Amino acid sequence: MEIEINLAEPEKRKAPQLEELTFGKIFTPHMFIMKYEKDKGWHSPKIQPLSNIELHPAAIVLHYSQTVFEGLKAYYGIDGKIRLFRVWDHIARLNRSAERLCIPQVDPEFAFKAIKTLILIDKDWIPKKKGAALYIRPLIFATQPNLGLKVSSDYLFIIILSPVGAYYKEGFNPVKIYVTTEYIRACPGGTGEVKTGGNYAASLKAQELAQKKGYTQVLWLDAKEKKYVEEVGSMNIFFHFENELTTPILTGSILPGVTRDSVLKLAPKLGIPTKERRISIDEVIESIKNKTLKECFGTGTAAVISPVGEIYYKDKPYIINEGKTGELTRKLFEYITGIQYGEKEDSFNWTVIVED
Known part of the structure; x- marks a missing residue:
């Protein structure tokens, strides 16, 4: 045509x-x-x-x-x-x-x-x-x-x-996220793994409550047990534990993010072991307490990579990496944006040149 x-x-x-x-x-x-x-x-x-x-x-x-x-x-x-x-x-x-x-x-x-x-x-x-x-x-x-x-x-x-410009007002400074135990984003067999407007409309109530408490985004848990981490409102989520970079495995209720996939492919090239698995919110909180969680960040087209400096769960804030942007977070951000702006070699053939 x-x-x-x-x-x-x-x-x-x-x-x-x-x-x-x-x-x-x-x-x-x-x-x-x-x-x-x-x-x-x-x-x-x-x-x-x-x-x-x-x-x-x-x-x-x-x-x-x-x-x-x-x-x-x-x-x-x-x-x-x-x-x-x-x-x-x-x-x-x-x-x-x-x-x-x-x-x-x-x-x-x-x-x-x-x-x-x-x-x-x-x-x-x-x-x-x-x-x-x-x-x-x-x-x-x-x-x-x-x-x-x-x-x-x-x-x-x-x-x-x-x-x-930047998706969040914080820019590349760490954002604070709020874990909701009252609302859910998606359930197995639903539409959580696709980009449809209803998913986002259903998230607005929890997002509004989080923002009233001073938090940028909501961290969603699974619908069945309200125990396992799924994703943030506009991003997938990654946790850099002591020995691996981990993100929740796709269960049918998590959006398969393009930037998420980019990080999973890029991190091993930088010498960082990666794993997709179920991650409980209790594991996250415990790893913050004992300082085995080095960094946390979100990924998405809008923000690319957004460092997370604080998680609020059950009426208590938990500070990650002293509220600072982590070394791996910065390295991945610079590498991906370097490819996007033509500063780094695109060995994955991710970019397409637009010309007449």
Whole structure:
């Protein structure tokens, strides 16, 4: 399929000064949009000026949350080249999420073409400083107007772009996380391993409570026993114990993060043994007490790697590594961002150069 291109007015295409960026509040002047109808499949792809969309009040997505999304980044490298980080893995995860929500999948090659074309049109909006990037948000949602609970026959696939800075206000300083024993994020057989809006809406209550207590994010435990660590609200979680770097094993209720996978592949190259296994919150707390937990950090596309300096559990704060960023955390962050910005050799072939 050919992508129809309708450009915004020249004055709207000019990028502002991209300084002091926060996360997700500024958008580039163009968007990609494509329709799906049951008897036509995906059709009519186009890039157009960023605009609001019209939805019938009975659109299935508004009532039953039949929607999936992704998040990835484009980086302006030190060599002046634009790099996408693990774009094919993000597209594959979008389609896995779609399959779980009974949403028609998109052709990976065409999805890549749409992302690349949109980035090249709005390339002036990519921040040219390290620590900032162009965030790419693909999303698919059900548009058929029907109040009955059913699989939609119609969908929209949209891609929008946003120049972003650090995800957390702390930047690369350690964040504090709150362990909830009252709420759960996901359960076995549910949708915890895919990126769908309902997962995040269900997390907001616990997140609100955590923030009122002065904590940045929620650390979720398993649904059955409320004993085993799963993930943080917007990140996977890693613990650097004395002899290994450990992260919770994927159980079907944990999102298989792309940055998580990057750390699992990269750490052994740096001489750090890694292991995926079940990790109880009691083990974490005990290891903090006896100082066998060296470091803790979260991983995700938005933050890349975020050091964790404090865990709050059962009305008590536990300080990790004196509340400081650990050596391994910093080393992994610098290595991954070095690949993303073209400073380090990409021996894993994780990046794709975006060019005409």
